[in-house]
Amino acid sequence: MLSEIKTLLIVQDRDVTLRRLREELRKLPEDATRAKGRLAGDEAALVTAKSRLADNEVAIQKLQLEIETRRTTIGRLKTQQFETRKNDEYTALGHEIERYAGDIARLEDSELALMEKGETLKASSVAAASALTATRVKVQEELSLMKERHVALSASIAELESERSALASGVESSLLARYDRLFDKKAPAVVPLQHGICGGCHMRVTPTTFTQVKGEKGLAFCENCSRLLYFGAD
Numbered sequence: 001m002l003s004e005i006k007t008l009l010i011v012q013d014r015d016v017t018l019r020r021l022r023e024e025l026r027k028l029p030e031d032a033t034r035a036k037g038r039l040a041g042d043e044a045a046l047v048t049a050k051s052r053l054a055d056n057e058v059a060i061q062k063l064q065l066e067i068e069t070r071r072t073t074i075g076r077l078k079t080q081q082f083e084t085r086k087n088d089e090y091t092a093l094g095h096e097i098e099r100y101a102g103d104i105a106r107l108e109d110s111e112l113a114l115m116e117k118g119e120t121l122k123a124s125s126v127a128a129a130s131a132l133t134a135t136r137v138k139v140q141e142e143l144s145l146m147k148e149r150h151v152a153l154s155a156s157i158a159e160l161e162s163e164r165s166a167l168a169s170g171v172e173s174s175l176l177a178r179y180d181r182l183f184d185k186k187a188p189a190v191v192p193l194q195h196g197i198c199g200g201c202h203m204r205v206t207p208t209t210f211t212q213v214k215g216e217k218g219l220a221f222c223e224n225c226s227r228l229l230y231f232g233a234d
């Protein structure tokens with residue numbers, strides 16, 4: 001194998017790894033934002049659950065007040081009933097008392113329903129709080145792992161870059177520029193020629209190119225995709 005090809009294959013191997021690591025590094029902030037978003041979602045869910053529970057409490061207190069008001073009224077009506085000497089007034093007051101008692105019974109039914117609802121809301125609120133705690137722990141773990149990964153990735157990238165640069169310095173500059181352009185547009189830039197087929201575009205090369213690649217007398221490029229070819233198999 002031509003020495004330029006040998007070197008470029010190693011450069012290409014480092015470039016492939018570098019591309020993958022840089023992409024991973026680039027995505028880390030997005031991953032962190034997503035993790036924090038999950039936390040915000042759980043925080044909002046807890047706020048909603050607590051506010052529903054509080055609203056229900058307020059509704060119960062309002063009902064209790066309405067019940068209390070009617071009880072007071074009944075007390076007053078009973079005193080009036082006790083004091084009256086007119087039969088028709090006594091009966092009318094009795095109807096009034098019955099009406100208020102009916103109101104109280106209905107309000108108490110509603111109160112009971114709200115209290116049952118309150119139990120469910122309380123359970124939801126407790127569940128939301130424990131979900132938030134779990135998410136907080138998990139997200140903190142994830143963020144700290146991401147931080148570690150950021151440090152490790154940066155170190156690996158720096159190491160690979162310096163290795164790559166040392167390797168690349170051994171390649172003639174116009175060839176390296178040609179390789180770089182190819183790698184940027186359509187990596188891999190250096191591909192094997194197998195059974196006369198280019199390993200990059202999978203097209204058959206001309207017999208002249210085939211002979212040139214197999215003979216390894218000089219650099220040869222695929223006439224279809226311009227990739228640099230090396231001999232793979234007959």
Ligand SMILES: [Zn+2]
Binds near residue numbers: 198199201225226227
């Ligand atoms: Zn090709």
